[in-house]
Amino acid sequence: MELILETLGLAESAKLLSLSPPGWGANLLRGxxxxxxxxxxxxxxxxLIGLFGAYGKLYGGPVLRDLLAIYTTVIRxxxxxxxxxxxxxVGTDLINQASSAMGYGRVEISGIVAGIWVLGxxxxxxxxxxxxxxxxxxxxxQIEAARAFGMPPLMTMWxxxxxxxxxxxxxxxxxxxxIATKDTALLAIVGFSELTLxxxxxxxxxxxxxxxxxxxxxxxxxxxxxxxxxxxxIEKWARRGQPSLREDRG
Amino acid sequence: xxxxxxxxxxPEPDTRAxxxxxxxxxxxxxxxxxxxxxxxxxxxxxxxxIIGGSGSGKSTMLRCINFLxxxxxxxxxxxxxxxxxxADGSPADRRQIERIRTRLAMVFQQFNLWTHxxxxxxxxxxxVYVLKVPRAEAIAQAKVLLDRVGLGDKIExxxxxxxxxxxxxxxxxxxxxxxxxxMLFDEPTSALDPELVGEVLTVIxxxxxxxRTMLLVTHEMKFAREVANHVVYLFEGRIEEQGPPAEVFGxxxxxxxxxxxxxxx
Numbered sequence: 001m002e003l004i005l006e007t008l009g010l011a012e013s014a015k016l017l018s019l020s021p022p023g024w025g026a027n028l029l030r031g032x033x034x035x036x037x038x039x040x041x042x043x044x045x046x047x048l049i050g051l052f053g054a055y056g057k058l059y060g061g062p063v064l065r066d067l068l069a070i071y072t073t074v075i076r077x078x079x080x081x082x083x084x085x086x087x088x089x090v091g092t093d094l095i096n097q098a099s100s101a102m103g104y105g106r107v108e109i110s111g112i113v114a115g116i117w118v119l120g121x122x123x124x125x126x127x128x129x130x131x132x133x134x135x136x137x138x139x140x141x142q143i144e145a146a147r148a149f150g151m152p153p154l155m156t157m158w159x160x161x162x163x164x165x166x167x168x169x170x171x172x173x174x175x176x177x178x179i180a181t182k183d184t185a186l187l188a189i190v191g192f193s194e195l196t197l198x199x200x201x202x203x204x205x206x207x208x209x210x211x212x213x214x215x216x217x218x219x220x221x222x223x224x225x226x227x228x229x230x231x232x233x234i235e236k237w238a239r240r241g242q243p244s245l246r247e248d249r250g
Numbered sequence: 251x252x253x254x255x256x257x258x259x260x261p262e263p264d265t266r267a268x269x270x271x272x273x274x275x276x277x278x279x280x281x282x283x284x285x286x287x288x289x290x291x292x293x294x295x296x297x298x299x300i301i302g303g304s305g306s307g308k309s310t311m312l313r314c315i316n317f318l319x320x321x322x323x324x325x326x327x328x329x330x331x332x333x334x335x336x337a338d339g340s341p342a343d344r345r346q347i348e349r350i351r352t353r354l355a356m357v358f359q360q361f362n363l364w365t366h367x368x369x370x371x372x373x374x375x376x377x378v379y380v381l382k383v384p385r386a387e388a389i390a391q392a393k394v395l396l397d398r399v400g401l402g403d404k405i406e407x408x409x410x411x412x413x414x415x416x417x418x419x420x421x422x423x424x425x426x427x428x429x430x431x432x433m434l435f436d437e438p439t440s441a442l443d444p445e446l447v448g449e450v451l452t453v454i455x456x457x458x459x460x461x462r463t464m465l466l467v468t469h470e471m472k473f474a475r476e477v478a479n480h481v482v483y484l485f486e487g488r489i490e491e492q493g494p495p496a497e498v499f500g501x502x503x504x505x506x507x508x509x510x511x512x513x514x515x
Binding site: 145148150155160163164166240241 | 409
């Protein structure tokens with residue numbers, strides 16, 4: 001192993017990326033773990049916003065519909081980097097003002113919670129549209145059958161609408177998840193030590209920019225590949241009961 | 251309005267309970283008035299066939315009975331219980347209408363089996379989740395029902411892999427699984443290939459023979475004549491003529507019904 005690295009001239013890189021100091025590998029993995037925590041938290045939070053938002057847009061009153069339209073339009077119009085700056089500083093500022101108004105001092109806000117909140121708000125706007133489209137694609141007869149048999153609205157949503165829309169929503173949601181993993185890199189700008197910031201620190205300390213950014217790129221690629229496999233399984237499950245187009249064409 | 255029923259000699263007093271009572275039902279979609287005051291009574295064990303041309307309002311009437319469509323005005327009484335409505339005609343008490351709907355099972359033109367569930371899961375869905383029947387009991391009952399409609403070997407199959415006739419028989423089994431007081435059939439054979447109509451009609455005929463109360467919107471005149479004990483002919487949102495099938499089909503009074511019958515036979 002070492003001989004191969006030696007002949008390829010990669011011994012130096014391997015040393016830099018090693019998991020134990022003086023290698024920076026552990027830092028990169030810690031950054032990756034933080035990125036994944038934020039991405040999954042934000043994706044989940046966004047999904048929650050998306051589900052309620054989609055229902056609000058489809059069945060809500062005019063005021064709720066207008067508010068949701070403003071939310072999705074504004075969030076999707078403003079560049080994510082700008083949104084992150086706004087939401088991060090506005091969010092922390094509001095919390096601090098509230099806390100000092102109630103007589104407490106400044107609050108230390110956990111980077112992970114802040115990251116989830118900021119990216120979750122962004123993800124929510126896109127989720128609303130993905131899920132709204134998916135709900136609209138469910139044949140009305142499916143929901144009508146549930147109503148005709150006396151199913152209450154929430155049960156209809158949980159037992160009929162959500163499972164029936166999953167096959168329409170999965171591709172869009174897989175996109176959103178991948179965007180979430182990569183958007184975590186934008187949090188570097190507010191000093192949150194996710195993968196990109198860890199990488200930059202390692203790179204600038206050692207001057208081995210190429211090595212570290214290539215390694216980070218590799219890690220992001222791994223995340224994408226694993227996600228692809230997971231979403232492939234989810235999609236297969238969501239499409240159960242639907243004839244496969246490919247098999248039909250033989 | 252001439253109705254064949256009035257010409258009937260009075261039969262023995264009928265002591266059967268009233269299953270459905272619709273009174274002066276109106277329904278408009280925007281400015282289009284689809285139902286212009288329809289009244290209908292069905293007693294327990296009655297099989298009422300509702301016939302009429304396209305756009306006559308027959309499906310709308312059926313869908314108003316379980317409030318899939320909100321009637322514009324009128325009273326609907328199911329098993330002696332009047333559906334409470336708001337000023338705009340929508341159900342006032344969600345729980346009441348849900349409870350009533352579980353006693354009115356509907357069979358749709360497009361089957362509407364839940365595509366993401368197997369046939370067995372489709373049948374047990376409402377008993378288990380709405381009526382809170384123990385799962386094992388619901389499964390045992392579902393298997394009996396599926397055997398009865400001739401789908402005992404298809405319980406693990408998803409609806410998309412069944413023929414239209416099989417799906418509709420499955421949908422009938424789903425309706426039977428709630429042990430309904432009244433079954434509402436909304437053109438159950440209209441979406442089927444001609445050679446599949448027979449198998450579905452056979453199942454419905456059996457149900458009629460065992461005394462199920464049914465409202466049946468249909469285009470199958472021969473079948474309506476055979477299974478129904480009361481036939482209602484709708485024309486442009488009004489009941490043009492009604493009575494026993496022998497009268498309505500054998501001796502139609504109104505010109506429109508005569509025309510309709512000659513055009514469909």
